[in-house]
Amino acid sequence: MNKLVRIELYKIFTKPRTYIGFGAVFLIVVAIQLGFYFEGEEILDFVIQNLKDSFLFEGKLINVYTVSYIVLTSLWIHVPILIALVTGDLIAGEANSGTFRLILTRPVSRTKLLFAKFFAGWTYTYLVIILMIVLSVGLGSILFGSGDLLILKGTLNIFKAEDALWRFALAYSYGILSMTVVASLAFMLSAFAENSIGPIIGTFAIIIGITVISTLGFSMLRPIIPFLFTTYLPAWQLFFDYELDYGKISRAVFTDLAYIILFLSVAFYHFRKKDILS
């Protein structure tokens, strides 16, 4: 099994498209951080100008945590696309290049092969998030130093630095879980496709489509919105509520887990029955 996973990881990391994800995360994080390094005071002054009419702010407003939070909010739109780029190719890519028949002549069960592929795709997802953490927190610490976390989230929430750290740890952990849902969706679509364009575009279309429809048709779709996985993609923000809403957090976690199980079950079921023609 380990060998299978290693082979799948090797395949992922020898494809140039894998590095698009890492490159994009690197560029976006560095661009945001440099932007805040040079013009952060002006940007923040503009954002909190209403508050500055009534309050004096003392202390370091721009610091590693505040900038990392902004990086997170900017990236949650992009990361699903980067994840789908690789995970949507995991099965369909093999079908497209006509290597499945050859692979499946080996004494490896389809379930094991699929599991190895998914685990390799999940490792990529995990590494993209880890790169985000390392760049946001690592580079942010060098550029901005530590300080309290300031968040405008309907209310103004200010967390002590030591309080910010565990919130980030939980938010990133949740981020890995919600991105696993995206990876599972792309993986499922990949099981049905013969080339990787379909699952990749399909994943974007499903995520963007459901998000737009549930936002625009909010009143009409209200009863089903709590059951859509897209509702919980930005739920990492729940860890930055002043009082944690454990009910909402559990609902988000369980919905994500349910969708992961659903998508993977469909993928495994379909692939095991699939007639391999390529």
Place this chain on the structure above:
Amino acid sequence: MMRSIIVLFGIVTFFTTVLNAQRDAEGLVKELSLKMQLVDKYSADILVKIDVEFVNIEERKAKVFFEKPDKFEIKSTGILLLPKKGVEMDYLQLFNAEFTAIDEKTEIVSGKQTRLIKIIPMGSELDIVLAQVWIDELNLRIVRMKTYTKSSGSYRIDFSYKNNPFDLPAAIRVEFDVKNMSLPSTLTGDLESLSKKLDSKGVTKGVVSIEYSNYVVN
């Protein structure tokens, strides 16, 4: 004739009383101002508690530095939010400028017998347009102060004292006007709260309590 003399005596007595009261009020405020001016500089540790409707922040520790006449500095390791008026002893500017003081009444505030005096600054350069000061005449301390400003609405400061040097306060409680505002969410990407607006009544009250300790004076 006798009636005219009585009326005249009455008028003279009335004005003399009023003028004496005014002089007394001004004298009292000036005496208080002189007492405050004995403090050239001080530093102290502070513990700040903030109670504002749309602000969530735990209590914070910081250090304040004051130097005559109005240099005020706060050093904090974390982020600290303070009302723009009230905590930086900006009322000292009023006592140091020319003003008219009017005795209003006596009142019991925080269990202390106080004299309520209205202070109106003479010039127009100050931000403060009117102040009401409740003075504990016996100990020559300000117990409460309500200030009306041109730029930041009004604020009220309640002072409490222990045995600090020069009667510097042990704690203050500043109640101030906060304009209700819609906090921007675009930078943070908080789409859920984009449409959330805070109460649109216009102005609400915010409260900041500060406890002072470890004074080092002059």
